[in-house]
Amino acid sequence: MAASLVFRLHDRGPEVVREVLLERGWEEYDQEKRKEEDWNLYWRGSAFRNSEYHNLLPWQRLNHHPKTVGITRKDCLARNLRRMRATFGSALYDFSPTAFILPNDYTRFLSEYNKLRLTRGPSAFWICKPVDLSRGRGIFIFEDIKDLVYDSCVIVQRYVSNPLLISGYKFDLRIYACVKSFHPLTVYIHQEGLVRFATEKYNLSSLHNLYAHLTNTSINKFGPFYKTEKERVGQGCKWTMSKFRHFLHSLDINELLLWQRINSIVTLTLLTIAPSVPSCPNCVELFGFDILIDVKFKPWLLEVNYSPALTLDCQADITVKKGLIGDLIDLMNYTLIDSLREKAYQRQGYTQRYFHANYPSHVSIPVLSKFKESKYQKQRTGRQALPLITTVEKMNQRQSRQHAFVADYQRHLPHVDLNETYASSGGIVDTTANKTCTDRKTLNLTLGPHSRTKVSVVNRQPCPALAPWLADNRSPHVSEVTDHDKTEIEAETEPGRDTDVSSWIRDIPHRGLGFRRSKLPNIYSGSQRPVKMERTAALNGQRIPPLRVGEFIRTFPFNSATLRASQHELDVKIVIQELHRVTAQLATSGRKLRREQEEVKKDGEDDFDSLLWGPKEPPLLSQFFKTT
Ligand code: ADP
Numbered sequence: 219m220a221a222s223l224v225f226r227l228h229d230r231g232p233e234v235v236r237e238v239l240l241e242r243g244w245e246e247y248d249q250e251k252r253k254e255e256d257w258n259l260y261w262r263g264s265a266f267r268n269s270e271y272h273n274l275l276p277w278q279r280l281n282h283h284p285k286t287v288g289i290t291r292k293d294c295l296a297r298n299l300r301r302m303r304a305t306f307g308s309a310l311y312d313f314s315p316t317a318f319i320l321p322n323d324y325t326r327f328l329s330e331y332n333k334l335r336l337t338r339g340p341s342a343f344w345i346c347k348p349v350d351l352s353r354g355r356g357i358f359i360f361e362d363i364k365d366l367v368y369d370s371c372v373i374v375q376r377y378v379s380n381p382l383l384i385s386g387y388k389f390d391l392r393i394y395a396c397v398k399s400f401h402p403l404t405v406y407i408h409q410e411g412l413v414r415f416a417t418e419k420y421n422l423s424s425l426h427n428l429y430a431h432l433t434n435t436s437i438n439k440f441g442p443f444y445k446t447e448k449e450r451v452g453q454g455c456k457w458t459m460s461k462f463r464h465f466l467h468s469l470d471i472n473e474l475l476l477w478q479r480i481n482s483i484v485t486l487t488l489l490t491i492a493p494s495v496p497s498c499p500n501c502v503e504l505f506g507f508d509i510l511i512d513v514k515f516k517p518w519l520l521e522v523n524y525s526p527a528l529t530l531d532c533q534a535d536i537t538v539k540k541g542l543i544g545d546l547i548d549l550m551n552y553t554l555i556d557s558l559r560e561k562a563y564q565r566q567g568y569t570q571r572y573f574h575a576n577y578p579s580h581v582s583i584p585v586l587s588k589f590k591e592s593k594y595q596k597q598r599t600g601r602q603a604l605p606l607i608t609t610v611e612k613m614n615q616r617q618s619r620q621h622a623f624v625a626d627y628q629r630h631l632p633h634v635d636l637n638e639t640y641a642s643s644g645g646i647v648d649t650t651a652n653k654t655c656t657d658r659k660t661l662n663l664t665l666g667p668h669s670r671t672k673v674s675v676v677n678r679q680p681c682p683a684l685a686p687w688l689a690d691n692r693s694p695h696v697s698e699v700t701d702h703d704k705t706e707i708e709a710e711t712e713p714g715r716d717t718d719v720s721s722w723i724r725d726i727p728h729r730g731l732g733f734r735r736s737k738l739p740n741i742y743s744g745s746q747r748p749v750k751m752e753r754t755a756a757l758n759g760q761r762i763p764p765l766r767v768g769e770f771i772r773t774f775p776f777n778s779a780t781l782r783a784s785q786h787e788l789d790v791k792i793v794i795q796e797l798h799r800v801t802a803q804l805a806t807s808g809r810k811l812r813r814e815q816e817e818v819k820k821d822g823e824d825d826f827d828s829l830l831w832g833p834k835e836p837p838l839l840s841q842f843f844k845t846t
Pocket of ligand 1: 315345347351352353354355357375376377378379390431432433434508510520521
């Protein structure tokens with residue numbers, strides 16, 4: 219029986235998400251046909267309610283982490299960056315233009331305004347933005363305080379009046395950063411992003427001309443010159459990041475340093491909220507960071523977008539956003555969870571016991587509340603439900619004692635194997651499943667035929683690593699519960715072997731609980747290439763997230779020190795030190811990376827690799843440091 223994955227889109231959008239998922243063989247959620255909980259991914263442009271996080275089932279994922287407003291609302295971002303500046307120094311947190319939240323900060327703004335007027339004359343410019351609006355709405359630029367008029371909460375920010383221009387046009391960069399997890403902090407930045415242009419030439423004497431000063435597509439696509447072929451910029455108002463890289467090559471600058479500074483901005487910004495975001499292993503977040511580069515090649519953070527626009531307005535959008543969503547889905551590493559959903563729907567009780575049993579006691583279990591009061595349990599008889607919880611508690615106690623050392627990375631969704639082997643047998647290893655895995659019958663694949671993921675996935679796992687107890691015939695080890703990264707298996711399967719995940723999960727008779735079984739073909743069954751098994755990358759027992767998934771480059775953790783610093787409570791100080799070190803080294807080490815020397819890893823050497831995010835073919839950080 220083949221498995222399918224189900225996505226649910228709030229308010230019918232975004233279309234590109236639907237398109238990418240349907241292309242990959244996912245099925246769209248249909249409330250007429252499916253139960254309320256019968257989906258794998260729920261995608262919303264707006265925030266989820268608290269109850270939606272609390273009621274998450276193990277196979278369900280959301281495209282937002284809770285409580286990230288601290289960086290995505292303009293006033294919160296300004297406040298948080300101010301706090302970080304006070305704690306870690308303004309030299310480090312100097313990447314965002316000084317901002318004041320009005321009306322509260324009016325007096326402070328006034329004193330800064332007057333100070334600047336004294337020192338610089340009237341040539342200091344400001345930009346006023348409503349805190350809760352987006353797409354350039356309500357924004358204006360002013361020089362004289364008498365032009366500052368507002369009737370809602372706004373931020374007034376120093377206007378970066380010397381932006382880098384391309385043929386006289388202002389532009390900014392839309393950088394896509396994916397926070398795969400806040401605990402431990404795991405961040406990927408996409409190599410492809412967008413360059414967004416203003417459509418009229420930059421001119422400080424016409425501050426009211428938004429087509430010259432704002433780079434929002436939503437504004438510029440209505441401008442009179444949007445369709446005009448503009449010098450070097452071309453038609454429309456967007457480039458891909460690849461095209462921008464070509465442009466950078468033509469300039470004699472330390473490109474690596476520029477990328478690293480942008481990378482640091484993303485990390486430093488995320489650090490402002492990372493410790494306060496609740497752990498939710500079932501969530502992922504795609505942020506859009508807007509970065510403006512000035513004439514001195516200093517990148518400035520303008521804002522962080524909560525739900526970056528995914529509309530397809532032009533060819534650059536299609537190239538970038540389709541690839542981005544495809545890579546995001548690969549990064550979420552979905553395949554095996556699907557089977558879990560389907561199996562759970564057939565064998566309800568096991569899901570509850572399974573998930574309790576396999577999370578270490580110190581880990582918050584987002585599904586707990588659901589299980590206590592779940593619809594499923596209400597459908598069961600009281601006689602069945604009670605012993606189940608008792609058993610779960612006992613198992614939890616026993617296993618938490620045995621496995622208190624489980625690394626934080628393992629908080630992620632567990633692997634489906636255990637459901638079949640442990641839960642179905644009441645704690646006794648299921649030899650059928652065991653045999654299936656030791657036979658190396660192919661798992662369903664993480665990365666399908668549509669996947670753009672290439673190599674460099676350090677954490678790809680062989681079958682035994684996914685469920686090691688299956689391979690070595692010992693009792694199941696709760697500590698071996700895998701995170702998603704552990705299932706990063708290349709989209710390949712041995713020729714002639716079954717690619718269908720359901721083939722290695724025993725088919726259980728449908729118990730007639732009214733849940734629909736999918737008739738869709740296996741989403742990744744097209745691939746006939748052999749599975750490439752790679753060893754697990756781990757450091758001191760802590761799993762290292764994959765280095766690269768498609769065009770997503772892991773930017774945090776980026777070395778063994780930051781991996782350690784994010785292991786338990788995030789040690790922001792250490793992270794900052796390390797960022798500082800890498801950036802300083804890039805700043806002093808010249809413009810070009812010498813790559814003649816191939817990295818040869820010696821036995822016992824630090825197993826941690828990181829790619830330098832930004833350049834077209836990102837080199838390894840370690841390579842960079844060795845050769846300079
Ligand atoms: P919105 O959420 O409405 O898009 P942004 O903060 O992104 O608000 O601002 C919109 C645009 O205004 C940016 O894309 C950029 O072109 C311009 N902009 C915003 N802040 C500044 C600034 N401090 N200096 C220069 N340009 C800015």
